Amino acid sequence: MVAIGTLIWVSLRPLLRLCICVACGFGITKAELFSAQAARGTGQLTLNITIPSLLFSKMVPAFTPENVSALGPLIIIAIIYTVLGIVFAWIIKQFFWVPHRFRYGFLMAGGWANYGDIPTSVVMSLTAAAPFGQPGQQDLAVAYIAAFILIFSLTLFPFGGYKLVAWDYEGPDVEDEERREMVRQKRRAVAKVFSQPSNLLKRRNTYQDSDSGNSIDVEKMPATKTRDEESADRSNIDVHDPDPDFEISEIPIHDSGVTSTAASITHVEGTLLPTTTHNPALSFTDSKHHHSRSKKSIDDIDIQDHHRSTSLQSHSTIPTKTKTKRTRWQHLFPHIKAFLLSLLSPPSLSILIALPIALITPLKALFVLIPNSPIPNAPDNEPPLAFIQDAASFIGAASVPLGLFNLGSALARLNIPRSQWGSLPMGAILSLAVAKTVIFPILGVLICQALTNAGFINREDPVLRFVCIFMSVLPTATTQVYITQVYSGTGEAGHVSSFLIPQYILMLIAMIILTAYSIHIIF
Template sequence: MSVPLGDIIYTAVKPIIKIYLIMGIGFYMTRKNVLSVETTRNISDLAITILLPCLMFNKIVTNISNAELKQIGTILLDGACLQLGGASLALGLAVLLKCPKYWIGGAISVGLLPNISDLPIAYLQTLGTGGVITSAESEKGVAYACIFTCLQLLFQFNLGGFRLIGWDLREEIRKAKELAENDEKIAFGASSSSEEDERNTVLQPENSSDNPVSEVSSLSSVASGQNQDQRREFIDARPYSENPVSATTTRRRRASVARSVATNEESRDETAQTMEDVVRLYSRVGSIVEGQDPDTQGLTELGLRQSQSHQKEPVKNNIPISSRVWHVVKQTLKMIGLSCLKPISIVMVVSVCFSMIPWVRALFVHNTQASVPDAPDSEPPLSFIMDFTSYVGAAQVPLGLLLLGGTISRLQIKGIDKRAFRIPLALVFMRLILFPVIGSLLNHRFKKIGLFYDDKILEFVCSITWGLPPATSMIYITALYMPATSKERIQIDSLALTYIFSYTILVVSLPFLTSYTLKVPLGY
């Protein structure tokens, strides 16, 4: 039966209204300092460590079986085309429009990484109540969206896509390393001066406090120590420093952060926190300068901590090229291995494996391929795990949208030249206008050769993922690579423009793409 066009349009617009209302609440709560930077980070940790894995496990085990194995192959193929094609087109635009060197990696990341988790899941869950798509189809669509999310995480973290942004900030990191070397020299000089003062004190008589030479030496030592602390402030932005030289600075920073993120009524009346506070909290330049991998724990959509238990050995010029290549390969494999040990990666593998084995899946949900004796409540023996994951995972999407609204509220545009507007605007046009057209053509070809297997919800999910804005996690990755006291934040300003343009256009582009997909390819 054909659905009237007006009903289709209403069904497509209804989810976007819900999404923007939740984002608006996050925007307001952030401006009121209820969602402070520290609170946002803690919620992000909770979401990526607990909530999203619970949601993924529940939806995949419930809605996917070995009968959908071929659909998973289609998702992986479509997602790879989406992300690699986006990165290629973004690189082409960057070259064509002469993108500044300080943001080439960021521009490629905009094309590579769509916001493919909370937005499509919220959209699908609302569509399931609209009468066009059934509730069962909506739940299966959420499971498909979770697989898309895992593919994105694979590109972004396991394969090192986040390092594109670090490449943009290599000059800032180089300056921080030079400053760190100067700090070590100052610290050594101050230490030597202090030891000499102690020796002089031992040799002086009891009234040596009247000796002007001793006083000058002591004042010089104190001044050197203060100067060292001030310079260390620039490069060491880690909230939990293990460097004893900067312990005093770290304690001061902890107290400062604690004051800035206080949740009492007085702090909520103060000016809302900005991207400067985000950079101050997330920056890991101190760790990078010391040769450690950046710590990405706690970033929105991230939760993939790289090991800090090892130091990178400096690469010497006389090392053979083969040894350098092998070193890079080992570091890459180690990064992939460590990323695969994170909760979200483990849950993804476990949930897919459970869903592919009928008798194991029967322990969690009823299915037609296998059966096991029910529990006394006539439910599968491990149904309580599904109840738990459903209950906990339901918080992922609303919290994610609240944090998205909060992130947008902190965006600022300060140092970007008006002529540089063309790069973010061109990327948004590619992401939200050109990509849906490319995706529709590609999916039409997939359908023609039978890759959708008459699964309408699969085709629908594969279509709307081509019309999503860039992932907001790039803001936090940029903050990770940026010195805490850096005055010029042109990379974050460029991203801010991209997000502002994206979420202004998205309110029209996504309902239009949804309406077209439901009415034309799917034939509703």
């Protein structure tokens, strides 16, 4: 049992280091010493070099055939957190209005959390000292975080999560007041249903059919309308329906030319076979005319019709099928190519390379020292490729500080004018912040404890249990700021900032409480 004072200090210490790094990035940005272009370059350096190096250097020595089974729980937990976040955001959006140009980005803000620099900084600091502090636990913690980074990368880019931001900027604009009114109507509808219990239980109004004696359910009968009513309904249709719940399948996605490949809705037309039309000249309803026709003439007509139909089908079907197959491939190939290219992003590629090296003994012996190595060492008694491992460790050490500097710089640029505070969607902002930093950690503890009791998460692996729980308290990823800047057309991400700032403020308190409680239940 760890003392309460010790728990608080152990939980607070890694956050102090995190806050110092973020404050440095914040300060040099406000002092105009760290421009947006410099921050963008630093971000590219972090994403493409330092993070892949850190993941490689930690995963190769950490993973073994004995603990690789932990990848299963980690991936499942990462998927659960992503799906739950999207569901929470969708529920909040039903009760609180969200700006039109953030209606889909709000779902992304709920589902994709900051799985990079923040958890890596905190977890590396915690696992380096008591009550963890065992050899190899720090490397193992980063290796476990890599599973969350992999799911983040796959769902955001190859599987198209970034398109949520792109959809926000399609179609005409909608005023905030219209969005507020839409939510008010939803609230009234829900309140009306639950305020009258009789509405929940459908009353069956039946009457007796005088002709057949059958009982007819009035509520199941299709409603009939007069022509005037139908004309009025058609005149009330808004061709620019702003309801976000019905726009996903109708909005085409255009290629940004910067970070992603366009997706489009493909319509494949089927083969239209010739149909037989009714010809009065060939009718045999008249008995006299029917008897005047001979059986041979009838057979001749049938044969001619058959040959004509077969000829039409042979000429129209084959080219259409060939064209359809070619069209399908032409539409699918860009998507397949984009998916495969997304898998080759540096962080994902680093994980996919490091994992087999860590699990195949001869390959692992080339990079790190292992007992009973089948590979002879170099003249300095180090593995032949140990210099690659050393370089990756040296470069990867810069990943966390650079990432936190960029986070501070991004927060410094999130400016909300005071004149706009009254027009902000405070209900949605506060609800999402509370959901991400209060409700989500509670659910994370309950889910992880339930999976531990069920034997799905190894109870004897404290690092695994802590990482699974800790990843539930993370705020929205700052990556959404950069994606929004690309698709907004103006380089701005105004709506994102108002939703991020409260989360990162509440995160500090929530992390201390969750870290202390997690250590308490694990040890």
